[in-house]
Amino acid sequence: MRFMILVKANKDSEAGVMPSTEILTEMGKFNEELVKAGVLLAGEGLHPSSKGARVRCEGLKRTVIDGLPSPKPRNCWPGSGCCRSSRRKRPSSGSSAAPSRRARSRSARCSKPPTSVIR
Amino acid sequence: MRFMMLMIPHGYETAAPGTMPEDREAMAAMMAYNESLQKAGVLISCDGLHPPSMGARVSFPGRKPKVVDGPFAEVKEVLGGYWVIDVASRAEAIEWATRCPGGENEVIEVRQIQELEDFSPDLQAVAESFPSMQTVKK
Numbered sequence: 001m002r003f004m005i006l007v008k009a010n011k012d013s014e015a016g017v018m019p020s021t022e023i024l025t026e027m028g029k030f031n032e033e034l035v036k037a038g039v040l041l042a043g044e045g046l047h048p049s050s051k052g053a054r055v056r057c058e059g060l061k062r063t064v065i066d067g068l069p070s071p072k073p074r075n076c077w078p079g080s081g082c083c084r085s086s087r088r089k090r091p092s093s094g095s096s097a098a099p100s101r102r103a104r105s106r107s108a109r110c111s112k113p114p115t116s117v118i119r
Numbered sequence: 120m121r122f123m124m125l126m127i128p129h130g131y132e133t134a135a136p137g138t139m140p141e142d143r144e145a146m147a148a149m150m151a152y153n154e155s156l157q158k159a160g161v162l163i164s165c166d167g168l169h170p171p172s173m174g175a176r177v178s179f180p181g182r183k184p185k186v187v188d189g190p191f192a193e194v195k196e197v198l199g200g201y202w203v204i205d206v207a208s209r210a211e212a213i214e215w216a217t218r219c220p221g222g223e224n225e226v227i228e229v230r231q232i233q234e235l236e237d238f239s240p241d242l243q244a245v246a247e248s249f250p251s252m253q254t255v256k257k
Binding site for chain 2 (some may be wrong): 002004006014018019021024025028029031032044045046047049051052053054055056057058059061064
């Protein structure tokens with residue numbers, strides 16, 4: 001069974017603030033544990049959603065919404081990891097061992113996208 | 120440049136466990152699109168995700184893991200699937216997203232993946248201190 005572990009954005013990640021070396025070291029150790037356990041398939045971080053875009057599908061029409069000028073956190077994903085596991089519940093290992101700060105654990109709410117640009 | 124195209128199907132947040140695509144035509148159109156990404160040499164990976172009602176959320180109040188099983192009533196947008204592509208520019212990534220045979224009210228979020236060289240030199244040094252992680256390459 002493959003699972004995707006999605007790390008939600010927070011105010012800092014959306015503002016483009018890079019993690020401290022301490023947090024990065026902790027996260028590196030966690031990722032290394034996943035590698036050593038042979039369960040990690042891939043793990044990436046994402047640039048803030050203000051650098052991204054959204055494409056809305058309505059019939060054959062495609063609307064491109066370019067970036068997000070607001071610094072408010074959106075319902076988006078600054079990072080993800082793909083794991084392979086034989087069991088869904090892993091009480092003593094897996095994602096519950098992820099180093100995380102309280103701020104990171106909060107669900108970021110999506111603010112309304114800006115005016116769309118129609119191509 | 121690597122990008123993630125995140126498929127956000129509105130309504131999927133309330134989908135019952137085990138919900139799978141049923142529209143044969145839509146499936147064929149999506150597979151043809153995936154094949155076009157592959158033939159263009161830009162596709163790294165793509166997958167569909169089971170609904171959040173089959174998932175779980177792990178939060179860390181007080182730095183202690185707390186597991187909550189799906190579905191998640193407060194969530195308005197969920198991920199239904201994703202593609203990772205390697206293209207020459209952001210515009211090219213958006214162009215590929217517009218070609219997707221998405222259904223009504225589906226949205227694709229296009230986000231650039233952070234490469235090692237995007238980090239400051241001191242953070243790059245931290246990342247490089249985990250040699251086993253260097254095997255996870257594009």
